Amino acid sequence: MGITVSNISKSYKGVKALQDISFEVKPNELFGLIGPDGAGKTTLFRILTTLLIADKGQASVAGFDVLKDFKDIRKHVGYMPGRFSLYQDLTVEENLEFFATIFGTTIEENYDLIKDIYVQIEPFKDRRAGKLSGGMKQKLALSCALIHKPKVLFLDEPTTGVDPVSRKEFWDMLKRLQQKNITILVSTPYMDEAALCDRIALIQDGQILQIDTPEAIVKQYPKTIYNVSANNMYQLINSLKDYQYQHSVYPFGEFVHYTDVRNDFKINDLKMYLEAEKLLNIKIEKTQATIEDSFMELAKYPNRTCKLSKT
Numbered sequence: 001m002g003i004t005v006s007n008i009s010k011s012y013k014g015v016k017a018l019q020d021i022s023f024e025v026k027p028n029e030l031f032g033l034i035g036p037d038g039a040g041k042t043t044l045f046r047i048l049t050t051l052l053i054a055d056k057g058q059a060s061v062a063g064f065d066v067l068k069d070f071k072d073i074r075k076h077v078g079y080m081p082g083r084f085s086l087y088q089d090l091t092v093e094e095n096l097e098f099f100a101t102i103f104g105t106t107i108e109e110n111y112d113l114i115k116d117i118y119v120q121i122e123p124f125k126d127r128r129a130g131k132l133s134g135g136m137k138q139k140l141a142l143s144c145a146l147i148h149k150p151k152v153l154f155l156d157e158p159t160t161g162v163d164p165v166s167r168k169e170f171w172d173m174l175k176r177l178q179q180k181n182i183t184i185l186v187s188t189p190y191m192d193e194a195a196l197c198d199r200i201a202l203i204q205d206g207q208i209l210q211i212d213t214p215e216a217i218v219k220q221y222p223k224t225i226y227n228v229s230a231n232n233m234y235q236l237i238n239s240l241k242d243y244q245y246q247h248s249v250y251p252f253g254e255f256v257h258y259t260d261v262r263n264d265f266k267i268n269d270l271k272m273y274l275e276a277e278k279l280l281n282i283k284i285e286k287t288q289a290t291i292e293d294s295f296m297e298l299a300k301y302p303n304r305t306c307k308l309s310k311t
């Protein structure tokens with residue numbers, strides 16, 4: 001009871017939002033769509049939840065075709081859209097009751113499934129949804145998306161605008177839901193969340209750059225990455241970008257991630273160059289690739305999967 005997407009394309013007046021997308025989500029899998037704003041994630045969610053019709057291609061969800069069986073899909077999927085979708089003027093409890101009613105069920109009937117999540121907002125059950133914090137809104141939206149016991153759950157950027165503690169709690173909840181036989185497709189622009197999925201698709205400009213487990217994607221990263229730091233971050237980035245042997249340069253927290261085009265790269269050569277650029281306190285150390293590094297590399301060369309030899 002997973003998801004199958006075959007050659008789906010969708011354009012809006014000349015904007016190619018999705019370009020020949022194909023992938024499968026296995027039953028019970030926690031699958032992540034990882035990509036920046038405008039990559040096409042919401043368009044894909046809307047097609048899979050039958051709210052939008054693709055220009056080309058086929059897709060099925062929980063064994064149902066998105067066109068022919070749209071009514072079945074609506075019964076069997078839960079969808080938490082990116083932007084807050086609840087009724088701001090209804091209370092927490094009224095929102096949940098409303099969603100239960102439209103799916104012909106009651107809060108009591110499926111309480112077990114949402115219990116873990118709902119207990120955290122139950123003390124505020126008489127508060128209007130519009131007056132909840134970001135983390136609480138997100139828990140209520142998830143409870144509403146689950147109240148009819150869906151087979152497949154679609155979560156579009158569920159942690160955007162949510163504090164780090166609530167983000168962590170949210171992902172713990174997803175892991176628990178997965179154990180209750182729910183297939184989950186979740187999108188996020190946060191690369192660190194990608195590592196929490198079973199498999200991910202990296203998506204940009206409506207195209208899939210790579211699909212694999214997070215571990216495999218990182219493993220295929222083709223270069224050796226160096227953490228570089230110095231007294232002046234802005235000048236460091238500019239100097240590294242001007243260096244004739246640079247392959248990639250971008251800020252990564254307190255460091256700059258640097259890769260070099262040469263196979264015989266020596267840390268000392270780069271250090272000498274940066275010293276000549278008048279930078280101080282220069283530190284250069286090898287580091288491990290992350291999903292973000294893989295994404296940046298693939299986004300730079302979208303038609304190439306990471307197959308260069310390691311330098």
Ligand SMILES: Nc1ncnc2c1ncn2[C@@H]1O[C@H](COP(=O)(O)OP(=O)(O)OP(=O)(O)O)[C@@H](O)[C@H]1O
Nearest residue numbers: 012015016017035036037038039040041042043044
């Ligand atoms: N109704 C629309 N009319 C015209 N262009 C649209 C429409 N909806 C989306 N787009 C464009 O299609 C592309 C994909 O948008 P989509 O919302 O699917 O991406 P996304 O990855 O979900 O990003 P975001 O998080 O910003 O919503 C973007 O270039 C967007 O501007």
